[in-house]
Amino acid sequence: MASVKVAGIDCGTNSIRLMIATVDDHGMHVEVPRIMRVVRLGQDVDKTHRFDDAALKRTYAAIDEFADVLKSHPVDALRFVATSATRDAENRDEFEDSVFDRLGVRPDVIPGSEEAALSFLGATSVMEARHDADELPDAPYTVIDLGGGSTEMVIGGDGRTAPIDQVVAAFSMNIGSVRMSERHLVSDPPSEDEIRAAIADIDEHIDEAFEHVPAYRTGTLIGVSGTVTTMSGIALGLREYDRDTVDGARIGFAEASETCDRVLRMTRSQRRGYPVIHPGRIDVIGGGALVWDRVLRRIGDAVAEHDGRTLNSYVASEHGLLDGIVLDLGRRMLND
Template structure:
C-alpha cells in the first residue's frame, strides 16, 4: 500500500460503553495530521449480560450515534474507514447483526475483532506514544465489557489477555446498589473476590516477570485520574498523569459511599459514568494489587490510536512501517507451531500469486489488494491441519486458522483465510455450507476464486518437490491457456491439474487449455 497523495482516514472503535472516532490526514512526507476526534457514550452493552444479547434500545442508540459520526467524518473529507467492534458485539449473539445493519445504512463495514487482537491494538496505540524501549511494562485498558491486560516493551507484546471483566458487565452482574445508589461494604467485598478469582492466573504470570511500571488507557482510568486530581485529600500530593493504589482505595471508599445522584456531581466525573465508575476502580485496584505495582501512568492513547499505527505500518512512506508485518509474523508463527513443510508452503504461495496476477491480466477478475493478501496467507497455512491428522486436514486447517489467534486480522479476514484453506482440496464451496453461507454474495465469489487458485497451485506441486517454476494464465480468444514451465519431470503435476479444468469452467465460464513451456523458451 503506497501513498501517492494525501489521504483522510477515519478510525472507529465501537465499544461496550462508548464509540470513538479518530480522523487523520496522512501526508505524503510520512507524517499525519489529526483533524478531529470524537467520543459518544452509547452503553451498547447495557442489559446485555448475562443473556449475551444486545437490547433493541442499545442497538438503536448505537446506530443513531454511529450514523452521525460517519456523517461528521465524511464532512471532514474521510475517504476510507477502518472500523472495529469489541467486547459487546463480540459476545452478543446478535452482534454481527448490528454490524451488518450499520453497513446497510452507511456502507461502512465494522469488523468484530477478537479479545487478543483488541489487546494488541491497545498495546500498539499506547506503546507508540511512550518511550520504554526494551523495558517490559504492564498495559491495562478497562472497558465496559472486558479488561485487556498486556505485558510488552516498545517493540513487541509478550502477554496479550482479554478478561471478561468490564465496568458495565461487573456493575450489571455483581453490584446491586441500595435504593439511593450507595454500594455497601459487603458488595465491595463480593466484587473484589470475583475480580481476584478472574485475575489470579494472569497476575501470577506478570509477577514472575518483575514488571514495575504500568500504563493505563480507557475512559475509566482517565476519569479516575481526573477525580483524584481534584479530590481534596490528594490535592497536595497527587502527581498529574499518575494514579497510586492508595488514591484508588480512598476513591473506592468515597465514591461507593455516595448516593448515585451525589456521585453524578463529583468533580471530574461524567454523570453518564457515575453508576459504573466504582466497578472500574475496583478492577484497576485489584489488578495493581495482585501484580504488586504501586500505581499506574495514565495515557490518553488507546485502541483507536492502535488502529492508526497499524494502518500506517503498512505504508512504506511512513517511519512506522515494519520490515515484516505483525500479520505475516503471526501467520508464520502458526505455521511453525504446526510444523508445516515451509518449503512447500512458500512454493504454493509463489504459484498461487503467479496464477492470481496472471488471471487478473487475463481479465478473469479484478485486482483487490485485500484478496491478494488473503490468498497469500491461506496458501501458506493450507496444510496446518496435518498437525492434527492428514485425513480431512483441509477441515482441520480451517479449525486451526479460525481458532488460534492470528494477530493483526479481524474476524472477517480470519474467516476468509480459513475458508480458502478449507476448500483447497476435496469438496468445492457449496451455498449450504456453514459458515460459507453466512458470507455475502461478493465474499462467496471471492472464496470460490481464491480457493480454486489455491487448489490449482497445490496440484502444481503434487510431488512436494517444487518442480514447477512458473505457471501463468493467458487469454486466447474464447479460452484461457495455462502455461507451465518445469525444472524436471512434472508428469504427476500435469495429470493432477487436469482435474481442475471442469471447476475452472464452472467458475469463469471459459475452457482451460494447458501447455508446457520449456524454461529456456523465449
C-alpha cells in the same frame, strides 16, 4: 513523503469513539480529534446475551453522527472495530448489517488478544514523543485497558531481549465497569456483600491473566480507558475533566486506591456532584473503580513478591485502542 488519511471507530460496551488522522513514516497526525459518545451498547448483554433495542437505537444515532463527520472529512480507509459486547451478543448480525448500511463497512469484531495488542500500540506510541530517548520510563511497559465489558492486560519487551514496543504477552479478562456493575453492584450504594462478591470475581480473572502475562516484570504500568482517566482526574483533584492534565500524569497507587474506594461507595446522586465523571458513567463507574483498584493492588504485590521491587504508581494515558486502530490501519496501508 507518502501518507494516508484514515479513520477509526472503537465501538465498546459503554462508549463509541471516532478519530480521523493522517499517518506517515513519522507517525500519526490527528485531523479530527476523538469524538466520544456514551451509548451503553452492552446494556444487559452480560445477562441476556443480546443487544437491547434501546441500546441499538442510541448506538445507531451516534454512528449516524459519525457518518456526517466522515462526509465532511473524506478518508482513504475506515476501520470499525467492535469489542466485548459485540463478541457476546447473539443478535450481532443485525447490528453489523445496520453499521454497513450507515457507513459502508462491516464491523471487525476482534478477539480480546487483538484488542490488547492495539491498545498497547496506541498507549506506547506516544512514549518517545513525551520523553527523550535516555529518559524513557522503565521497561517493560504493562498496559491495562479497562473497558465496559472486558479488561486487557498486555506487557511488552524489556528493550534487551525484545523491543519495548513489541507485545510479549496479552490476555483479555471478561471484567469491566458495566459487566461488574450489572452483575454485582446493583444496590445504591453497593452493599458489603456485593463488593466482596465482585472482588472474588475480579480476582479470579486476574489470577487467570497472571497465568498468561508475567505482570511481575512490569517496569512501568500504563492505564487507558474512560474509567482509568476519570479516576485519575478525581485523584488529581480536578473540578472538571481536563484531557491535557490527565494524559501522561503519574498517579500513586495509594492515592488511586483511596479514590477508587471512595467512588465505589458513593451513591449515584453523590457521583453526579463530580463534573469529572461523565453522566453516562455515573451508574457504572463504581464497577470500573473496583476493577482498577484490584488490578493495581495485584500487580504491585506481584512485582514485590517476585524480586522485591516497589511499583507504586501508574501513568494515565488518553491514548489506547482508538489510537492503535488508526495507527495500525495507516501503517498497513502504507506498507501495501
